[in-house]
Amino acid sequence: MPHRFFMNDPDDFVTEAAEGLALTNPDLVVQRTPLFIKRREVPAGKVALVSGGGTGHEPLHAGFVGDGMLDAAVPGAVFASPTAIQVAEATKSADAGAGVLHIIKNYTGDVLNFNIAAELAADENVEVESVLVDDDVATDIEGSRVGRRGTGSTLIVEKICGAAARRGDSLSQVADLGRRVVAHSRSIALALDACTHPITGKKSFELDPDEVEFGVGIHGERGRGRIPFASADELVEKLLDSLVPAVGADSGDDVIAFVNGLGATQLTEQYVVTGGVHNSLQKRGINVARTLTGSYVTALDMSGVSITLTRVDQEFLELWDAPVTTSGLRW
Amino acid sequence: MPHRFFMNDPDDFVTEAAEGLALTNPDLVVQRTPLFIKRREVPAGKVALVSGGGTGHEPLHAGFVGDGMLDAAVPGAVFASPTAIQVAEATKSADAGAGVLHIIKNYTGDVLNFNIAAELAADENVEVESVLVDDDVATDIEGSRVGRRGTGSTLIVEKICGAAARRGDSLSQVADLGRRVVAHSRSIALALDACTHPITGKKSFELDPDEVEFGVGIHGERGRGRIPFASADELVEKLLDSLVPAVGADSGDDVIAFVNGLGATQLTEQYVVTGGVHNSLQKRGINVARTLTGSYVTALDMSGVSITLTRVDQEFLELWDAPVTTSGLRW
Numbered sequence: 279m280p281h282r283f284f285m286n287d288p289d290d291f292v293t294e295a296a297e298g299l300a301l302t303n304p305d306l307v308v309q310r311t312p313l314f315i316k317r318r319e320v321p322a323g324k325v326a327l328v329s330g331g332g333t334g335h336e337p338l339h340a341g342f343v344g345d346g347m348l349d350a351a352v353p354g355a356v357f358a359s360p361t362a363i364q365v366a367e368a369t370k371s372a373d374a375g376a377g378v379l380h381i382i383k384n385y386t387g388d389v390l391n392f393n394i395a396a397e398l399a400a401d402e403n404v405e406v407e408s409v410l411v412d413d414d415v416a417t418d419i420e421g422s423r424v425g426r427r428g429t430g431s432t433l434i435v436e437k438i439c440g441a442a443a444r445r446g447d448s449l450s451q452v453a454d455l456g457r458r459v460v461a462h463s464r465s466i467a468l469a470l471d472a473c474t475h476p477i478t479g480k481k482s483f484e485l486d487p488d489e490v491e492f493g494v495g496i497h498g499e500r501g502r503g504r505i506p507f508a509s510a511d512e513l514v515e516k517l518l519d520s521l522v523p524a525v526g527a528d529s530g531d532d533v534i535a536f537v538n539g540l541g542a543t544q545l546t547e548q549y550v551v552t553g554g555v556h557n558s559l560q561k562r563g564i565n566v567a568r569t570l571t572g573s574y575v576t577a578l579d580m581s582g583v584s585i586t587l588t589r590v591d592q593e594f595l596e597l598w599d600a601p602v603t604t605s606g607l608r609w
Numbered sequence: 610m611p612h613r614f615f616m617n618d619p620d621d622f623v624t625e626a627a628e629g630l631a632l633t634n635p636d637l638v639v640q641r642t643p644l645f646i647k648r649r650e651v652p653a654g655k656v657a658l659v660s661g662g663g664t665g666h667e668p669l670h671a672g673f674v675g676d677g678m679l680d681a682a683v684p685g686a687v688f689a690s691p692t693a694i695q696v697a698e699a700t701k702s703a704d705a706g707a708g709v710l711h712i713i714k715n716y717t718g719d720v721l722n723f724n725i726a727a728e729l730a731a732d733e734n735v736e737v738e739s740v741l742v743d744d745d746v747a748t749d750i751e752g753s754r755v756g757r758r759g760t761g762s763t764l765i766v767e768k769i770c771g772a773a774a775r776r777g778d779s780l781s782q783v784a785d786l787g788r789r790v791v792a793h794s795r796s797i798a799l800a801l802d803a804c805t806h807p808i809t810g811k812k813s814f815e816l817d818p819d820e821v822e823f824g825v826g827i828h829g830e831r832g833r834g835r836i837p838f839a840s841a842d843e844l845v846e847k848l849l850d851s852l853v854p855a856v857g858a859d860s861g862d863d864v865i866a867f868v869n870g871l872g873a874t875q876l877t878e879q880y881v882v883t884g885g886v887h888n889s890l891q892k893r894g895i896n897v898a899r900t901l902t903g904s905y906v907t908a909l910d911m912s913g914v915s916i917t918l919t920r921v922d923q924e925f926l927e928l929w930d931a932p933v934t935t936s937g938l939r940w
Contacts, residue, residue, distance in 0.1 A: 279802055279815075279816065279818060281801075281802065281873065281912060282801045282802065282818070282838065282912065283801075283875075283878055284801070284841040284844065284874065284878035284879075284881055284882050284914065285840065285841055285878065285881060286840045286841050286842050286881065286885075287840075291877070291881065292877075294880070294881045294884050295876075295877040295878075295880040295881050296880070297880075297884050298879070298880025298881055298882070298883035298884040298887075298902065299876075299880045299883075299902075301880075301883055301884060301887050301897075301900050301902075302880070302883060302900045302901065302902045333877060334875075334877075336875060336876040336877050337876055341876065470612075470613040470614075470615070471610055471612065471613065484610075485610065487610060487613070507613065509616065509617045509618075510615040510616055510617050511617050513615065541873070541875060542612065542872070542873040542910050543615065544614075544665075544667060544872065544907065544909060544910060545626075545630075545667040545668055545672065545907075546622070546623075546626040546664060546665075546667050547614055547615035547616065547626075548615070548629070549625070549626040549627070549628075549629025549630045549632075549633070550615055550616060550617065550622065550625045550626050550629055551615050551629070552629035552630075552632055552633060553625050553628050553629040553632060554617075556629075556632050566632075569632050569633045570633065571629065571630075571632075571633045573904075576875065576876075578875060579873050579875060579912075581612060581613065581910075583615065603940075608939045608940060609934075609939060
């Protein structure tokens with residue numbers, strides 16, 4: 279049976295989810311029309327961070343609104359970009375006098391709408407810079423006009439830029455830092471089962487029991503190809519064989535390793551994958567400086583994992599370790 | 610296609626998952642034989658808290674080991690109790706001179722093995738008390754010999770007792786407090802789809818698209834019965850109609866509301882349910898003092914939610930709000 283959803287009127291799904299989130303976290307406020315989620319107070323003079331994108335990737339982005347990470351998040355419909363008006367209103371509302379950084383996953387609709395929003399905000403004297411996250415190795419195709427998709431690294435960018443904004447960096451400094459994090463980060467994913475669209479009830483693809491979808495995206499897009507189902511360690515090895523050269527990690531380098539569940543994959547499974555990632559990176563001479571494991575950048579109920587590696591220096595690590603207080607990420 | 614698992618040798622699944630968890634959290638150590646997960650340091654003179662049970666409910670219990678909650682967790686095989694030897698070794702290892710509290714979910718195997726473990730530990734002069742969690746309203750059947758199952762309230766007991774132990778309460782004080790939390794807590798769950806056993810690959814039951822399993826447990830047990838699939842708000846109403854009288858919540862009472870995803874149910878859906886719970890409790894005159902939403906007490910890949918209510922006084926709330934630093938719960 280395809281995944282069935284806890285839902286009332288499908289038209290209210292995204293708004294009701296935002297309001298439910300705010301009920302769990304009194305530091306958040308939901309503006310309904312146009313819809314966005316914001317911190318109750320953005321500290322005056324702090325660069326504000328705004329991100330967003332289609333619903334279906336929770337806790338990304340609204341779960342990362344809070345002290346040390348995002349100041350506002352703008353959810354679109356399921357797997358659809360928010361509108362430019364939504365993003366513009368969130369941007370103006372989040373601005374605390376030091377400008378706003380847009381963190382944008384590289385999808386045509388998101389890029390278009392965030393760019394229009396930046397112009398609308400500029401018309402009202404809000405300074406906006408943007409960081410485009412394009413980390414998905416599976417879409418690194420020579421001659422591609424659209425470039426790589428933005429996936430798991432978005433969390434790393436939001437965390438590190440959030441810490442920089444919190445310590446008082448200027449808009450251009452936070453933006454430069456974000457672009458450096460993007461340049462040092464890559465991700466790749468595989469799925470053991472597709473996701474189910476909550477409105478249509480349709481699975482995005484069908485797999486045979488002896489195959490897995492390799493290089494899958496976070497919107498149920500088909501992957502780069504299919505490979506045989508195998509042990510966790512063998513699947514991890516295949517993922518890292520693509521990922522490690524793509525991120526440019528050499529023996530002796532330090533990385534943040536982020537093992538991410540895509541939705542229906544359980545924590546136990548994610549931890550088994552984490553062990554495989556550590557073992558394989560150790561064999562490659564790469565030092566895992568920090569590890570994050572959990573379902574943070576999901577694709578509805580997809581069964582699968584993504585792995586993100588970020589090559590880090592001391593500054594990246596200090597910003598990564600800095601306190602964060604959000605519903606989805608806290609330390 | 611049934612859920613497929615990221616796994617190596619099935620015999621190593623639970624141990625590899627424990628080791629993966631410890632890789633993400635340097636404050637944890639894994640002892641392999643017999644298997645348990647422990648804090649690197651239990652503060653001297655603090656009452657130690659030990660819990661455990663079958664694998665498949667993560668982050669419960671191992672994800673709740675850390676400052677302000679558990680000191681050790683003992684995972685069994687999937688949906689199977691840990692052995693008495695595992696629990697006894699964890700108990701002796703966690704003891705920091707002030708005795709050990711066992712927090713036990715009410716299942717025959719768990720009760721048996723924790724009780725034997727308590728005797729084994731007592732033989733080595735470790736004082737042990739226990740709190741039995743039996744909160745599942747669906748199993749509240751007159752004349753039942755086994756009593757109610759232990760489910761979502763376990764998290765509440767572990768959090769509140771963890772905070773009490775941290776502030777220096779004695780073993781008997783922490784145990785009494787835990788029993789009071791149990792007495793003030795009830796849970797109920799429903800499933801939109803069954804879970805898949807990772808070893809057999811079998812679903813625990815089959816549902817038609819127009820029905821849901823009401824009063825389901827966290828081991829794929831069948832529920833109390835089947836009711837028609839309906840909107841989130843209507844399903845919430847049915848759950849609360851059972852839960853509110855069972856927990857004895859009256860108009861004017863304060864509660865902690867814990868909306869828990871059982872595995873494959875997404876955060877957005879859980880937040881929609883959270884909104885429904887708030888609205889319905891408000892209509893009933895019950896004040897939701899705190900809300901927790903997330904997949905904390907899971908049943909493998911089950912699609913469904915449980916709702917736990919705990920009637921609270923000021924002391925419960927202060928202990929609930931106290932700092933906690935674990936992989937699974939942090940504030």
